[in-house]
Amino acid sequence: MAKFLLMTTSIEDGARSPSVQHNSHYPIGVAYLHSYLESIGHRVETLDLNDYPFDQCRTIAMDKIAAEHWDIVGFQILAFNRTSSFRLIEEIHQHRPDIHLVAGGVHATVMYEQIVLRYPFLTVVRGEGEMTISELADKWSGGGGGYGFSAGDWFFRRWEACCY
Ligand code: B12
Numbered sequence: 001m002a003k004f005l006l007m008t009t010s011i012e013d014g015a016r017s018p019s020v021q022h023n024s025h026y027p028i029g030v031a032y033l034h035s036y037l038e039s040i041g042h043r044v045e046t047l048d049l050n051d052y053p054f055d056q057c058r059t060i061a062m063d064k065i066a067a068e069h070w071d072i073v074g075f076q077i078l079a080f081n082r083t084s085s086f087r088l089i090e091e092i093h094q095h096r097p098d099i100h101l102v103a104g105g106v107h108a109t110v111m112y113e114q115i116v117l118r119y120p121f122l123t124v125v126r127g128e129g130e131m132t133i134s135e136l137a138d139k140w141s142g143g144g145g146g147y148g149f150s151a152g153d154w155f156f157r158r159w160e161a162c163c164y
Pocket of ligand 1: 050
């Protein structure tokens with residue numbers, strides 16, 4: 001079973017809430033993923049960092065990465081947190097290239113080509129992510145097949161038998 005850290009990062013300056021409000025805008029999509037992954041036996045933690053300025057968001061996220069072992073780190077990317085997500089994706093990959101990085105959410109779903117061209121080490125999941133992220137975890141732990149949108153491959157692919 002894999003250990004996941006899911007996160008949603010700083011909303012850009014000017015659009016962010018003036019205070020940290022965990023109850024008002026908790027990311028429902030990430031909660032769906034968290035719940036599903038736990039229900040099938042994975043270990044999951046979620047960081048809801050939308051309301052934090054980027055320097056605080058970065059400190060919380062990087063401390064969490066350093067404090068424990070993580071197999072997979074997932075980002076919910078919306079238009080207004082894309083820059084902070086990309087900065088953290090770059091930093092985590094630089095320091096911990098062993099961690100599988102996955103992105104999903106509305107922005108990633110629409111802008112997947114641009115994102116995987118820029119970050120060939122990143123896997124982008126389009127649309128609803130529950131099944132795909134669990135199949136990716138199977139794949140990366142040497143288990144059975146699944147579907148994912150993999151960096152560098154311009155199609156949805158089935159791991160065991162590629163289909164277009
Ligand atoms: C409900 C809703 C809200 C609710 C709850 C938001 C929340 N925090 O969850 C409220 C009213 C609070 C809200 C507020 C806002 N919203 Co709103 N909201 C929606 C709406 C209608 C549904 C979102 C939803 O819950 N979907 C159901 C969940 C299960 O789906 P999901 O979030 O997409 O997640 C799934 C996949 O994307 C994927 N996934 C998501 N993250 C990840 C991560 C990984 C690693 C993987 C593998 C997969 C994955 O798997 C998830 C589970 O299946 C969408 C429109 C839509 N139809 O999607 C707009 C939408 C997301 N909202 C939007 C906006 C702009 C806002 C606000 C900025 C509005 C404002 N000006 O304040 C705020 C932002 C607040 C915030 N910090 O999130 C835009 C985002 C645009 C963009 N390009 O990023 C959308 C797309 C509407 C639109 N078309 O403009 N919103």
